[in-house]
Amino acid sequence: MSDFLVTLAGTAFFWSALIFLVALTLAGLGCIRLALKGEAITSLMGVSCFTTIAGAGLYLISLPELFNVGFARDTAIALLVFGGVGTIVFARIFRTEE
C-alpha cells in the first residue's frame, strides 16, 4: 500500500509538471509572437513575459523530484530577478525618450 501511494504521488507530480511545462511552452510561443511585432514597448512586454515563462520552466526542470537538472536553477533565478528588474529599467528609459 505504502509503495503504491509513493508511486502514485510521484506519477501525479511528474505528469502534472509535464503538462504545466507544455502549457508554459504554448504561452511562450504567444510571448515570442508579441515580442516580434509592434513597437518597442510591446516587444519589451513580450520579452518580459518570456523571461517569466523560461524562468518558471527552468526552475521546475531543476527540481530533484522531476528532471534534476541542477544548473538550470541558477539560470532560472537570474532570469526571474533580472527579467523583472530589467523590464522596469528599460520601461523607464523608453519613457524618458519622449
Next chain:
Amino acid sequence: MLEEIFVAVYGAIVIAYVALNIRKGSFIFDASKSIPILIFVFVLASVALALMGTPPAEALEVVMKIGAAGILFAGVAPMIAATVGLFRFNDEHGPSIFYARNHITGVIDVTASLVMIFVGILILRIDLVAVGFFFFLLIPFSGNALANAYYYTYHRRLEK
C-alpha cells in the same frame, strides 16, 4: 497503469474546475470556504493513511505531493486561456489593445509565480517559495512601468 488513470482523472477534474471558474469570471465555490475545506480533506487523508499503517512522514509527503500536482494542473487552464488571448487580440483593435495585452501577460506572470510559491510550499522547497514570492512582488511594478511608458511614449501622442 492504475496510477496513470488516477492522474488523468485527477488532472481532468482540476483543469475542468479551473476552466469553469475562468469562464464564469468568478469563483464557483468561494475561495474563503473551499481552501479551508481542501486543507481539512488533505489533513484527514494524511491521518487516514497514517492510521492504515503508512509511516506518518511518508503519508504527509504523499498527500502534499498530490496537492502540488493539483496546483500544477490548476495552473494549466489560465496559461492556455492567456495563450489564446495573446494570439487573438491583434492590432486591429486599436492602440488601447496594449493594456489588454499587458493584463494577459500579467495573468501569465501571476500564474507562474503563484504556482512556484504553492508548489514550493507543498514539496518543502523554500528556495522555490522565496524566488516565486520575490517575483510576485515585482509583477505590479513591471506591469505599471510598461503601461506608463506606453502611455507617455505612444498613446498620448496619438491622442494629440
